[in-house]
Amino acid sequence: MTSDDHSGPDHGPAPAPRPGTASRPGTGRRPDDGPAIEAEGLRRRYAGGFEAVTGITFAVERGEIFALLGTNGAGKTSTVEILEGLAAPDGGSVRVLGHDPYRQRAAVRPRIGVMLQEGGFPSDLTVSETVRMWAGCTSGARPTGEALDMVGLTGRARVRVKQLSGGERRRLDLALALLGRPDVLFLDEPTTGLDAEGRRDTWDLVRQLRETGTTVLLTTHYLEEAEALADRLAIMHAGRVVTSGTPAEVTASRPARIRFGLPAGIPAARLPLSLRAAQQGARRVEIRTHDLQRALTELLGWARDQGVTLDGLDARSASLEEAFLEIARSSGDRADTVEV
């Protein structure tokens, strides 16, 4: 595969010289200054005119883990493919390590690692043969043993790819993306199909890569993954970035939630006015609040005074999942929920 080949699976850096460090025309900035990834007003249109990415802007700083989240069909893959240089934007601009990843592919490709959703390896090769094959067209590749060790596949080196489990294939994909010691690593749903331990191992590896200065852009449907890993994130919906920031920033504006059940014979209407949430007769009550401590204190005080046991009491701060669901939901709050 050459560095200009835009077709098929494309994991690791291809052989090419490292890019020069001349200033970029018009910016006065050297390619090695500034964010690792910059997208400005980025658009992607498919045949028939459907616009999957409708002018998004974001930046990923060097050495940062950045998660791109979104509903199905939000436009994540369409965006990432442009960042990886696999497609040209239909509007706006994109820079990876200071270069246009599509037009200046030879400068960018050797410095990025790509883990696609579907790896597609020759299935008759063994794991170590596959890694050696990719290493053969990667300049400065890690030794095969090191790459396999990083992803926990050392014990499977002699196994044919077709005999690997889905999770093991994801790990092999990751090993190939890491082969060329990339400065920027693109991970498209890296832990899909991995068991809980494999997922944790991958998280540890991604954190170690950040320690050594690697920039990581990942897409994931696992919100706890984004919460655990991402320094910053963006949530996409219908081709737009709806919100972005640190996980704490994204959840900060969302209300906390208290849930409980009332005993039979105690209608929700008996709750203090400031907490009254449920319709008459509803058993499960959900209260949303921007002042969790105050609302909880009031609720517990009321329950004590009334001698009421709150069944299954559960109070929690807003999570990324809630922020995400709020964005994904087209309708408003449920009828038995109130914000206080």
Ligand SMILES: Nc1ncnc2c1ncn2[C@@H]1O[C@H](COP(=O)(O)OP(=O)(O)OP(=O)(O)O)[C@@H](O)[C@H]1O
């Ligand atoms: N080759 C294509 N031709 C036409 N439309 C496409 C093409 N690829 C993707 N789309 C459409 O573009 C939109 C965005 O798709 P994309 O794969 O980027 O979303 P995504 O956020 O990665 O979704 P998912 O989470 O389901 O993987 C979807 O409506 C999809 O149907």
